[in-house]
Amino acid sequence: MPEEITTAPATTAVPAxxxxxxxxxxxxxxxxxxxxxxxxxxxxxxxxxxxxxxxxKDASDFPRVAPEEMVSRAVDRSREAYDVLGFTRTVRPGVEEIGVSTENTVGSDHCYRGGLTDETVDGAYRVSHSWALDHVPAGQAVPGLRRLRDHLEDTGWDITSYRENVSGDYWALYASRSDGDEHMSFQWYADRDYFAGGTSTPCAVDPGWRPGDDEPAGDELWPPDFGPSAKKNGS
Structure with missing residues (x-):
């Protein structure tokens, strides 16, 4: 009879x-x-x-620039875009009816400290220039906007939004640079052949600011006649 071998079950070690x-x-x-x-x-x-x-931010974070110079810079930015768009008309200062008539105006606004406060920086302001043309057909507006988009990208601007033929009658282009401190915007309304553009500058401090000046510097200024650059006129 074969020998039967029984294997004892292995014991599990219990950690101390x-x-x-x-x-x-x-x-x-x-x-x-x-x-x-x-x-x-x-x-x-x-x-x-x-x-x-x-x-x-405080006043030391911004350059000291007179409002007249900032208006000139804003208009120059607009004029550069105007040339690329291919417009040749000259627009006198002012506006009769916003969204309908031609426009050539400037405005200014306060600059804020940022963070969690809505306090303004003493003497700091930014300037904006707005312009518009009536009677702008699609054959001029559409290729102009596409050309301008490429130009802005090539010259260091960030295209923050570009919309073609929204709802069949609206085109728009928005761009910024300098970490978002400088902006440009353009819209064309096909239903009334109306083209609008605008530029805003980075903040600056008015050297002539005095305590008690409540309105932002440059708010009372007017732009010069607005149109293509002298170089464009001479070409």
Missing amino acids: PAPAATGRTAARAFGIGCAVLVAVPLLLVLAFVGWIAVVT
């Missing part, structure tokens, strides 16, 4: 229990935990304070 924490070890762990709980909020507060310091 961890030694109980001594009073000193427990206190050390408790101290580390408290330090972490204190350090994390403190780091968040310091990061928040640093962020506020970076995004909050």
